[in-house]
Amino acid sequence: MTLNFICNVELFLCMKITQVIQPTEGPGAIGYRRGVFFVLMSGVCFSIMGLAIRYIEIANVWQILFYRSLSLTPLLFIIITLRSGNHPILAIRKTGPAGIIGGLALVIAFSGGIYSIQATTVANAMFLFASAPFFAALLGYFILRESVRKATWVSMIFATAGICFMVWEGISLGYLAGNLAAIASALGFAIFTVALRWKKLDDTMPTVFLAGVFAFIVSGTICMIQGNPLVVPANDIAIALALGIFQVGAGLTLYTIGSKSVPAAELTVLSMTEVVLGPVWVWLAFGETAGIYTLLGGMVLLGAIVGNALSGLRRKPTPII
Numbered sequence: 001m002t003l004n005f006i007c008n009v010e011l012f013l014c015m016k017i018t019q020v021i022q023p024t025e026g027p028g029a030i031g032y033r034r035g036v037f038f039v040l041m042s043g044v045c046f047s048i049m050g051l052a053i054r055y056i057e058i059a060n061v062w063q064i065l066f067y068r069s070l071s072l073t074p075l076l077f078i079i080i081t082l083r084s085g086n087h088p089i090l091a092i093r094k095t096g097p098a099g100i101i102g103g104l105a106l107v108i109a110f111s112g113g114i115y116s117i118q119a120t121t122v123a124n125a126m127f128l129f130a131s132a133p134f135f136a137a138l139l140g141y142f143i144l145r146e147s148v149r150k151a152t153w154v155s156m157i158f159a160t161a162g163i164c165f166m167v168w169e170g171i172s173l174g175y176l177a178g179n180l181a182a183i184a185s186a187l188g189f190a191i192f193t194v195a196l197r198w199k200k201l202d203d204t205m206p207t208v209f210l211a212g213v214f215a216f217i218v219s220g221t222i223c224m225i226q227g228n229p230l231v232v233p234a235n236d237i238a239i240a241l242a243l244g245i246f247q248v249g250a251g252l253t254l255y256t257i258g259s260k261s262v263p264a265a266e267l268t269v270l271s272m273t274e275v276v277l278g279p280v281w282v283w284l285a286f287g288e289t290a291g292i293y294t295l296l297g298g299m300v301l302l303g304a305i306v307g308n309a310l311s312g313l314r315r316k317p318t319p320i321i
Helices: 003-018 032-054 061-083 088-093 096-119 122-129 132-143 150-173 176-198 205-226 234-259 264-270 272-286 292-315
Strands: none
Touching: 032 096, 032 122, 032 234, 032 264, 032 272, 061 088, 061 096, 061 205, 061 234, 088 205, 096 122, 096 176, 096 205, 122 150, 122 176, 122 272, 122 292, 132 150, 132 176, 132 292, 150 176, 150 292, 176 205, 205 234, 264 272, 264 292, 272 292
């Protein structure tokens, strides 16, 4: 897969995306059901990371991150340009300090996510990624003084128990580093979320674009310091570039479009598509399974997330458009 082919795919994807970028209010709004479809499809895009990384031959986390960022940043820049009415720099500058903090936090999330999948099972990593909303709730409570519902506190207790199950098994199987990296990734996403809420930034794309730029610089620098060449097998480069376009780029765009018409509590439940499908793909392709405590802890964690989201829906029922 050549760089020219990647560029052509990016342009084609951007053309298709512009066909579904519509107003979120009034006659042109995409509607609830279409929003649900977009969010579900974004979860499918996000879920392919574990499978793709299993096909990597020799590239390490920084080499993968370098090439993924190389394809992600131009794609997001084109989309931001289209969404901002040809004023991408202004849209990016509007993020201010929150964009910088959120972008740097995403570098931690991105690198931790890739390393964790390389160092533990995909199921283990995906389940731990799902703890990000609870980390965000805690950070929002202590940093932004946001209130936390009683149901969320109860859910966090169950989520903590689920995480402990998974980490305990990870220690016994020698996956501790992978588990810790997955938790660091979830924490990075939580910081990113809180940074956006801090300055009330509705559009996540400029911040993710900054994250792509930061990740490109950081990963390239670390590769140079460690003496890791950026010349890796063409298979690894192609997979990493494709991850930037389809896994992060397309996934983020679909989620952004869909989230405008779907209530936040429902988004939490629908986002579980990624966590559920990620382990399924590697099981189908490689027969990779997870330990009993990972599955038990993961089910407890997902149950806590879904329970918390459903309790939010009961408080504020939303009519179907």
